[in-house]
Amino acid sequence: MMATELVSISNAESFNVRGVENLAKYIFSRLGYMLVTFLVIATFTFFLMQTLPGSPFNDEKLSDSQKERLYEKYGLDKPLPLQYITYMGNIAKGDLGVSFQYDGRPVTNIIGERIGASAVLGAQSLLLGCVIGLFLGIIAAIKHNTSIDYIAMIISVIGLSVPNFVFAGILQYWVGVKLKWLPVAFWEGFEYSILPTISLSVFVIATIARYMRAEMLEVLGQDYIVTAKAKGLGSFSIVMKHSLRNAAIPIITILGPMTVTLLTGTLVIEKIFSVPGLGEQFVKSIMTNDFSVIMGTTLFYSILFIGIVLIVDLLYGFIDPRIRLSGRTK
Amino acid sequence: MEKILDVRNLNVSFDTYAGTVQAVRGVSFYLNKGETLAIVGESGSGKSVTAKSLMKLIPNPPGRISDGEILFEGKNLTTFSEKQMQNIRGSAISMIFQDPMTSLNPTMTVGKQIMESILIHQALPKKIAREKAIDLLKMVGILNAEKRFSDYPHQFSGGMRQRVNIAMAVACNPKILIADEPTTALDVTIQAQILELLKILQKKMGTSIIFITHDLGVVANIADRVAVMYAGKIVEIGTVDEIFYNPKHPYTWGLLGAMPNTNYYGEELVTIPGTPPDLLSPPEGDAFAARNKYAMKIDFQIEPPMYKVSETHYAATWLLHEKAPKDILPDFQKKIKRSLGNEKSIRNISNSNGKKEKLLEIKNLKRYFPGSKKQVIKAVDGLSFEIYRGETFGLVGESGCGKSTTGRIISRLYTATEGEVLYNNENIFKKKSDSEIKKLHQKIQMIFQDPYSALNPRLTVVDIIAEGMDIHGLYSDKKERMNRVYELLETVGLNREHGNRYPHEFSGGQRQRIGIARALAVNPEFIIADEPISALDVSIQAQVVNLMKKLQKETGLTYLFIAHDLSMVKYISDRIGVMYRGKIVELAESDELYNNPLHPYTKSLLSAIPVPDPLMERKRKRIVYDEGNAWRDKEEEPVLREIKEGHWVACTNQEYQKYQKESDVI
Numbered sequence: 001m002m003a004t005e006l007v008s009i010s011n012a013e014s015f016n017v018r019g020v021e022n023l024a025k026y027i028f029s030r031l032g033y034m035l036v037t038f039l040v041i042a043t044f045t046f047f048l049m050q051t052l053p054g055s056p057f058n059d060e061k062l063s064d065s066q067k068e069r070l071y072e073k074y075g076l077d078k079p080l081p082l083q084y085i086t087y088m089g090n091i092a093k094g095d096l097g098v099s100f101q102y103d104g105r106p107v108t109n110i111i112g113e114r115i116g117a118s119a120v121l122g123a124q125s126l127l128l129g130c131v132i133g134l135f136l137g138i139i140a141a142i143k144h145n146t147s148i149d150y151i152a153m154i155i156s157v158i159g160l161s162v163p164n165f166v167f168a169g170i171l172q173y174w175v176g177v178k179l180k181w182l183p184v185a186f187w188e189g190f191e192y193s194i195l196p197t198i199s200l201s202v203f204v205i206a207t208i209a210r211y212m213r214a215e216m217l218e219v220l221g222q223d224y225i226v227t228a229k230a231k232g233l234g235s236f237s238i239v240m241k242h243s244l245r246n247a248a249i250p251i252i253t254i255l256g257p258m259t260v261t262l263l264t265g266t267l268v269i270e271k272i273f274s275v276p277g278l279g280e281q282f283v284k285s286i287m288t289n290d291f292s293v294i295m296g297t298t299l300f301y302s303i304l305f306i307g308i309v310l311i312v313d314l315l316y317g318f319i320d321p322r323i324r325l326s327g328r329t330k
Numbered sequence: 331m332e333k334i335l336d337v338r339n340l341n342v343s344f345d346t347y348a349g350t351v352q353a354v355r356g357v358s359f360y361l362n363k364g365e366t367l368a369i370v371g372e373s374g375s376g377k378s379v380t381a382k383s384l385m386k387l388i389p390n391p392p393g394r395i396s397d398g399e400i401l402f403e404g405k406n407l408t409t410f411s412e413k414q415m416q417n418i419r420g421s422a423i424s425m426i427f428q429d430p431m432t433s434l435n436p437t438m439t440v441g442k443q444i445m446e447s448i449l450i451h452q453a454l455p456k457k458i459a460r461e462k463a464i465d466l467l468k469m470v471g472i473l474n475a476e477k478r479f480s481d482y483p484h485q486f487s488g489g490m491r492q493r494v495n496i497a498m499a500v501a502c503n504p505k506i507l508i509a510d511e512p513t514t515a516l517d518v519t520i521q522a523q524i525l526e527l528l529k530i531l532q533k534k535m536g537t538s539i540i541f542i543t544h545d546l547g548v549v550a551n552i553a554d555r556v557a558v559m560y561a562g563k564i565v566e567i568g569t570v571d572e573i574f575y576n577p578k579h580p581y582t583w584g585l586l587g588a589m590p591n592t593n594y595y596g597e598e599l600v601t602i603p604g605t606p607p608d609l610l611s612p613p614e615g616d617a618f619a620a621r622n623k624y625a626m627k628i629d630f631q632i633e634p635p636m637y638k639v640s641e642t643h644y645a646a647t648w649l650l651h652e653k654a655p656k657d658i659l660p661d662f663q664k665k666i667k668r669s670l671g672n673e674k675s676i677r678n679i680s681n682s683n684g685k686k687e688k689l690l691e692i693k694n695l696k697r698y699f700p701g702s703k704k705q706v707i708k709a710v711d712g713l714s715f716e717i718y719r720g721e722t723f724g725l726v727g728e729s730g731c732g733k734s735t736t737g738r739i740i741s742r743l744y745t746a747t748e749g750e751v752l753y754n755n756e757n758i759f760k761k762k763s764d765s766e767i768k769k770l771h772q773k774i775q776m777i778f779q780d781p782y783s784a785l786n787p788r789l790t791v792v793d794i795i796a797e798g799m800d801i802h803g804l805y806s807d808k809k810e811r812m813n814r815v816y817e818l819l820e821t822v823g824l825n826r827e828h829g830n831r832y833p834h835e836f837s838g839g840q841r842q843r844i845g846i847a848r849a850l851a852v853n854p855e856f857i858i859a860d861e862p863i864s865a866l867d868v869s870i871q872a873q874v875v876n877l878m879k880k881l882q883k884e885t886g887l888t889y890l891f892i893a894h895d896l897s898m899v900k901y902i903s904d905r906i907g908v909m910y911r912g913k914i915v916e917l918a919e920s921d922e923l924y925n926n927p928l929h930p931y932t933k934s935l936l937s938a939i940p941v942p943d944p945l946m947e948r949k950r951k952r953i954v955y956d957e958g959n960a961w962r963d964k965e966e967e968p969v970l971r972e973i974k975e976g977h978w979v980a981c982t983n984q985e986y987q988k989y990q991k992e993s994d995v996i
Contacts, residue, residue, distance in 0.1 A: 223432040229387060230427075231447045231498065232420035234413075241446070245437045320437055321482040 030313070034306045041302045042091060046084055049291045056100035056289045074100060096296035101288045107296035110281065117187050118265030118277035124197040126262050129204025130255075136205065137212025138239060144217060152209060159206025168199040168272045185274040196273040200266060204258065211254060215247035222246070248319050256312040260305045264297075334505055334538050335361040335384070340398035342376075342383045345391060351609050353379045355562040356398070361506065366532065366539040368549040368570075370585070371559035372867040374606050377542045380559070381508045384540070385423055386415050403505075421451040424499040428511040430491035434483040440494045441467075441479035447501040466497040470527060488729075489520035493527065500531055507532075508540045513548060517728040517894060522938040522952050525552050544868060546589050547897070547940030550574060550947045555642070558582050561607050561617035568643030570944045578637075578645035580622045588872040589942045590901035599876055599901070602869035605837050616648070624649060688755070689856060689888050690717040690740065695749035696912075697735055709735040711912030713749070714970065719855075722882065722889040724903030724920065726896055726935070732912040733892045737858045740890065741776050742767070753856075772802050775849035779861035781841035785833040791844055792829040795819070798852040818847040822877060839870035846877065858890045863898060875902055896939050900924055905976070908932045914970060918977040928979045928989045931955045 057070050071077045075086065090097060096107035140152035175195060176184030183192050219225065220243060228242045265279030278297065285293040317324040342354035354376045361367050369377045382388050383395055386407065400407040402423065410418070424447075427433040435443060444463040448454060454462070460479075467475035470493040483491055492512060499507055509528065513521035525548065532539055541552055549556055549570065556573040558566040558581065566579040577583055587600025604621040607613050613620065619629035628648050637650035648654055697710040710732040717723045725733045738744045740751055742758060751758045753770065761767050775798075778784035785794055795815050805811035816826045822843040833841055842862060849857055859878070863871040875898060881887055893899045899906060900920050907917040908931065916929040927933045934955035941947060968980045973989050981989060 223427055223429060224435040226387060227425075227427060227433045227495070227498070228435070228446075230385060230419055230425040232416045232418070232450050233446070234416055242435050242438070246435070322436055322484045 027310075027314075030310055034310065037306055038299075038302060039088075042088065042299055043084075045295050045298050046087060049295055050080065052289070052291075054289045056291060070100075074098070091299070096299065097292035099285075099290055099293050101285065101290040101293070107292050110293060111278065111296060111300055114265070114276060114278040114281045117275050118270070118279060119263050121193055121196055121200065121270075121275060121277060122259075122262035122265070124193060125200035125204060126255075126259060128197060129201035130208060132201070133205040133208025134212050134251075136209035138216055138244075140209065140213040141216030141220060142235065142239065149213075152213070156206040156209045156213075159202045160210070162202075164199050164203055164266075165268050165272055167202050168196070168269060171195045171199055172272070187273075187275050192273075196269050196275060199272075200262065200269050204262070207254060207258070208251065211250055212247065215250050216243060219243045219246045245319055249316060252312055252315050252319070256308045257305070260301065260308050264301050264304060331362040331365075333360045334363045334403060336399075336401040337380075337384070338399045338401065340380065340383065340400065341396045342379050342388060342393060343396045344393045346610075349610050352612060353393075353562055353609060354383065355609075355612065357559075357562070357564050359557055359564060359567060361538050361540060362554075363505075363538055364532070364536045365554040366541055366552055368541045368543060368553035368556045369559055370543060370546065370549055370556060372544060372606060372869060374609075375559040376562040376609075377559045378510055381425070381510050381540060381542050384506075384508060385419055385425060386410070386412075387419075387425070417451070420447050420499075420504070421502040422504055423506045423508065424502070424504040425508040425510065426492070426495050426499050426512045429515045430488050430495055431515065433495055434491055436483055439480045439482055440486070441481075444494070444498050444501055447498050451502045462501070463497075466501055467494070469531075470494070470497045471523075472497075488516055489523060492516065492520075492524055496524075496527065496531070500535065500537070503535055504537060506540065507537045508542070510542045511544070512541075514543065514545070518896065518938040519728065519934060519955075521548070522940070525940075526952070528552065545940070546574075546585060546868070546942035547947075550942050550944040551940040558585070561612060562609055563617065563646065565618065565647070566643075566645040568639065568645075572640065572643040574942065574944050576639070576643070578639055578643075578650055579618075579647045580624050580649065581618045582645075584621075584869055586942065588869045590872075590875075590897045599872035601872040601876060603873075605839070605870075616646075626654065686718040686721075688716050689719040689753070690890075691750075691752040691755075692716070692736075692740070693750040693752070695736070695739060695751065696747045697732070697739055697744060698747045708912050710739065710746075713909075713912065713914060715907050715914055715917060717856075717888060717890060719888055720882075720886050721904040722891055722902055724891045724893065724899035724906040725909060726893055726899050726906060727909035728894060728935075731909045733909050734860055736909075737776070737860045737890060737892050741774050741858055742770065768802065772798075772852045773855045775852065775854040775857050777842070777845050777849050777857060777859040777862045780865050781838050781845055782865070784845055785841055785848075787833055790830055790832055791819070791824075791836075794833070794844060795829075795848050795851050798848060802852050804852065814851070818850055821850065821881070822847045823873075837870075838866050839873055842866060842870075842874050843877065846874075846881075850881070854887070856888045856890070858892070860892045861894070862891075864893065864895060871898065878902065896935065897941075908935065913980060914978075915980045916978065917970070922977055926977075926993060928973060928977070928992060929981070 057067050062070070068077070075083065078086075087097065094108070096111075098104045098106055099110055102110065136152040136155065140149040143149050172184045172195065175181050182194050184195065186192055216239075220238075225238060225242060228238050233241070265277040265282070267279040267283050269275070270277040270280040271283065281293070282297050284290075285297070337360070338358050340354055340357045341352070344351045344353055357376070357380055359367070369380065371377045379388065379393075383393075384400055384407070386395070388395070395408055398408065402418070407415070407418070434440065441460070441463050444466055445456070445459045448459045448462055449456070452459075464475045464479055467479065472478055472490060472493055478486075483494070486494065495512075507528075512528075513524050516524065528539065528541075529552065531537065539552075541549075543549060553570045555569050556567065557564045558573065558579065560581050566573065566577065566582050568576075573582060574586070577586060581602070584600060584602040588602065590599055602621050603623075607617050607620065613630075614633075615631045616622070616625070616629040616634050619625040622629065626648055634646045634648045634651075636644045636646050638644055639650070692713055692715050695710055695713040696708070698706040698708050701707040713732070713736060715723070725736065727733045735744060739746050740753075740758075746759060753774070758770055761770055789797070792812070792815050795818055796811060799805055799811060799814065805814060815829060819826060819828060824840065824843055824847070828836070828840075833844065836844065842865075845862075862878075863874050866874060878889065879902065882889065889902075891899060891902055900923075903920045905918065906920045906923050907914045908923070908929070909915070910931050916923065916927065916932045918926075923932065924936065927936055930953070934953045937950065937953040941950070966982045968982050968985070970978045970980050971986050972978050973986070973993050977993070979985075979989055
């Protein structure tokens, strides 16, 4: 028995040093995988674009020779493999090409200009959604099977089942048109962002509240919660100190992709509120066959997504020490 | 003696959809300062609920204390508000729970968790609380406490985690420590350490302990007084000697009889027939009457009062009424008397059936699992033994020693990394074709540990039992097949009507019987029983063990009985192999092994089993096996050598000479 104990102690001593080393190694290897993933996505999108019908220069007013000149200008006359190699080479330099629609404006420019509004809107609704959603979920779990629980869950079901453009419409009509409290469209200051933020956050609230409730119920039934209670902790400290962290893993899991979706703009809400965001631009580009913008946006989206997945995985380890040890050795 | 706690007529009930479950029905007891009161009983007897309600830890709703008083130092806790209770919890009264694996928060360092107990109740600066927490860790025997302070629970073994739990519980010098089955989930040697630790702490701090357990051996080891609970009531209470040497209640007799005492052998264990009553509608009269073979008419009508046997000893049974028959001799006492006379002769009969035929032979078996960081886990590492036809071979060892892996390799659930398993002189891994493997599976069957997860919940009992028969195509005729299933149900003590039910409708013991019937269905020769009784209550354990013995007598089965409960292994096995770290360290006939253990690990294992006999417990000295020392002295690898006929020990040449001298003296 003694021997086992000694072994485990020496493990513990070197844990910290090895932990940092392991972390660097882990992140490094993950970056490698991320690069591969990104290349696969880029290649896939590139060839997928080629299968789309139509061309960015389908305007009837253009003559054939004008079209040819445009093809030549944007390099679309070259053989496909060559186009592919050029494109990948440009990506490596951080160049996503130029827009066909806006007469040669760099795609990175367009994204840079559009992402601001989307990101602000996304971040606000994410924040609002998390605060209210976590609160509802926790309250529902603590007051399990009481009217508070039922009300919270009814809110959640409504939020999940009613599409957000319905809320957007209702808010625009009542708060904007009838009461005239807030502007219903455009993007010229904080008050313009309130209504779209609320409309977007409904879904976040509903999802997070549901997950949080289920997870908290599970955690509150664990033995270590009884231990904490037997120590003399009040229910508030039990929730704050012993439950939240243990309930966080699934929440983080759903929050990752949700963050990406929200930050990069949502098509419908941006359209309804006339927000000059990335989502709106994306729809426009698809309609005009602006391949380079579509691809650029897709790649931008995937980079964010891949990055968030890594962050989520790192957060797992931060939240749960058991994942810290076992996850990295595999 | 000063009473620190006085519980009067405590009633706890749970409101469920089916109705109100009266989990605790009028329990009264007191606790003296500095003493240990053990509360024993089977699962569902209300012992845990009683303990939790002392701290008002019963979840409400659905639970509630419906009546009674809990007087702690004269103050009635039932009238306390939640806020007041929070001040009591963890400081005046604290608690340790059963499963150390789940009772610590996995995302908080152990040091913080201990500090928390201190900081809630004492206005101390964090730095001092930290020092105190480190001192506590040292006190409960955790080496390198400063460093381990910032480790997380998963970096500790089960025993160490329970020590952390204890440190947390005693952080504020509580007056009462409630220990709810604190050693049930631990290995025997670890259990012995934890019990010792509790005793030392008690002596140091003068704490009163309420110790809840179902293990009478542990009770004999640690308790000053004992309360026996059945169906939500205390049926007998007295000092530990009174309960063990002069029990009055038939339920106590049953519990004592169902424990295999390592000092006698042969006779069937006393079982308590049936199962505890449903507390949704408690029976009239004595709740135990239906399972009590001494029950009189009055037992079914009127509840017996607490009769006073002595100043400290009370029992609730009509047998103590002046008009009750006086000539009853409890079963377990009969057994002791008989076993003194002819213990050896019974054993010899079972072994003297002419020459022994090897059924299973294991040669240098190894099984490695890939571990973390390119290490290999050597679960089984050079194992060799033989099992003869018709015998029961017990394989004992602590968790992680590779005993279950061995069982799984023999049944081909795992492959072997190296080595051979010969069944009837044929290597089972050489069998390649499906029909050969099928044939082998028919001969070798398994019974699993957890009866709750070993049966498919979606199948009826008939389908579960008949599945194997169908796979092997044993019965083509439907009627014949059903008859065989019914026959099996009756063999294992169930009846036909049970066949159409689903597993969840049965108790643990009944499910294990279904598991046995399933194993028997294909007429096997050899059954691997992997901890078949460790998930069951004592009285139910006895039922299952008796059934297994009966089946062996009737059909000549061979068993490999894998367990960590040494007293039960000793009772059922002909020969025993002690496993340690994937190897057998000692192998002998079970009496020989118990009376004359040679390997230091066996000695330490044997010395750690608590015996249900308080006098013996007081005399017992625990031998600690220090593996580090034991290995350091050795230049050569120890190998199994036969010290005397049938008694093998893993040893070096030098040790071999020493052991031979030792065994000659005896």
